[in-house]
Ligand SMILES: Nc1nc2c(ncn2[C@@H]2O[C@H](COP(=O)(O)OP(=O)(O)OP(=O)(O)O)[C@@H](O)[C@H]2O)c(=O)[nH]1
């Protein structure tokens with residue numbers, strides 16, 4: 001008879017390697033990184049044990065106790081206690097520990113035992129523990145704790161063999177009888193007692209060498225130096241933005257000429273007409289103009305993934321805590337904000353680790369102000385068209401400097417907005433505590449970085465192929481129809497729907513220096529920021545007529561004034577041009593109101609910033 | 624634990640300088656003036672391993688107001704603000 005599905009759950013303190021184990025067992029590619037609080041959702045996966053048992057395993061957010069202080073910890077608590085709606089209790093809980101740091105997990109395990117669920121203690125990261133000379137008397141530990149104990153190395157091939165074997169052994173003799181759940185929230189005295197008990201057991205079963213991780217302390221003496229640390233942080237961000245420009249350039253040019261050649265080929269092979277125009281102007285100029293930014297997006301992700309895997313994120317939070325505190329946030333919020341450089345959506349999800357509701361809400365509201373990678377195409381396009389690529393002070397690329405300035409403007413405005421929110425809306429506010437484990441540094445693993453980049457690149461291309469492509473079809477259609485009447489002398493596009501819509505909106509946007517082409521591009525740009533670039537590509541390509549092989553950047557340089565270009569940059573620092581972000585804000589705050597608030601305040605800021613930039617620039621003679 | 628600890632003066636960890644090493648004597652959440660309730664603060668500190676008898680060392684401090692501090696508690700490093708660290712009485 002087929003045995004029923006075996007339900008496993010991964011529970012443990014943050015950063016102990018639960019998701020790494022989950023990935024190793026199920027072959028999935030969930031996000032792994034070296035800081036506490038990476039996983040904020042429950043994720044289910046499936047695998048088959050060596051003896052052929054079908055298993056469902058659930059990865060959960062890390063937690064120090066079952067009290068459920070923040071939304072992510074509540075997910076874990078509810079799952080373990082069977083409070084999650086429609087969820088079966090796990091048949092077997094895998095309590096995952098970082099072997100170099102057993103105190104907190106063993107305390108958690110003593111608390112978990114009260115839930116009555118069958119359990120295994122998994123001593124993960126056993127490779128690091130062995131390297132440091134930590135030795136664990138596994139048999140004795142199992143006896144003292146009253147649960148089976150097994151070692152594992154989640155990131156090494158075959159590192160979970162013992163765990164799998166033990167799972168088979170235990171699942172064969174699991175009783176169907178429901179065990180009693182005697183868990184209730186622990187009092188302070190009970191917490192203390194469990195920690196004491198844990199410390200006693202560790203003293204009996206684990207021998208720690210006298211040498212701590214000297215590499216981590218040496219790096220930290222520089223990276224966490226009160227002044228030096230901030231300099232290092234600024235330097236890292238600065239190098240990141242320089243790299244986005246300097247390293248990506250050759251590849252982007254290659255892609256660019258590739259798309260140009262493709263456009264020329266289509267132009268030459270197909271007869272002039274709608275199909276030729278659709279392929280050349282709509283698809284190749286539009287979608288192509290976004291895809292050329294892939295190298296830049298990969299570089300920014302590479303930096304963020306390296307920082308995350310190395311263990312720097314928690315340090316950045318430490319350094320920024322007081323500075324963020326001045327704006328009414330706490331350091332913990334810096335990690336979601338830094339992730340928002342890649343994309344605001346995971347950034348907003350990551351705020352689940354923030355326990356204080358108001359802190360979390362403020363962080364959600366300002367996360368979209370951080371410069372996400374979707375702004376890169378817009379920024380780069382305008383910067384390369386209008387800012388000369390010369391070096392200042394001999395070594396700093398001026399274009400990179402402007403890019404850095406735009407990122408800085410994003411961060412600064414996020415802090416200012418947060419300050420204003422705290423000041424006007426959440427007055428009676430006391431600073432929430434900042435308590436964060438600083439994990440030991442780990443050498444970033446090539447494989448996980450490669451997987452991370454691959455997934456992001458795939459996502460970007462998928463978006464180019466779906467959202468951006470369909471928006472382009474729409475824009476191409478609007479810009480091509482209705483066709484001009486016979487004998488018309490004006491450019492064909494002037495008769496199109498796009499021109500009609502754009503010109504209707506133009507008076508609204510004229511004060512900020514936007515022409516009707518920009519107005520049209522901003523509408524599909526509400527779906528996703530990069531779309532605006534593609535839309536401009538298409539509109540100008542159609543307007544340019546048959547010889548439109550010119551690159552969009554060159555077109556802009558001749559069609560826009562510098563003031564318009566700068567105004568557009570200012571607009572994109574703030575504008576709420578991303579439907580998915582707004583949807584996530586609605587989901588995470590559980591309210592349409594906050595979504596509307598975000599949308600409105602960002603739109604107002606965008607308009608105000610553009611208005612100011614445009615008028616100052618015109619006043620200075622850049623009109 | 625050396626016996627110098629018995630003779631050293633008790634003080635809150637929140638006042639300790641960088642380089643300070645000591646042993647936790649007790650927790651006194653009421654003195655911290657944290658935004659958290661006393662029980663909540665004490666629970667969290669215990670969950671992060673701040674219990675009586677644990678060895679602590681102040682490894683790093685931030686720039687502004689020398690806050691927050693990075694504290695070695697046995698063999699892990701925890702960042703806390705000085706305000707919350709006032710609840711940890713060491714000697
Ligand atoms: N050397 C080594 N590193 C490991 C091992 N398991 C995990 N890691 C690393 O430890 C870090 C944390 O791993 P995660 O799997 O993200 O930890 P987690 O428990 O899911 O963390 P949260 O989701 O934040 O609770 C990552 O940098 C992993 O690469 C292991 O067995 N050996």
Ligand SMILES: [Mg+2]
Nearest residue numbers: 018019038039
């Ligand atoms: Mg995880």
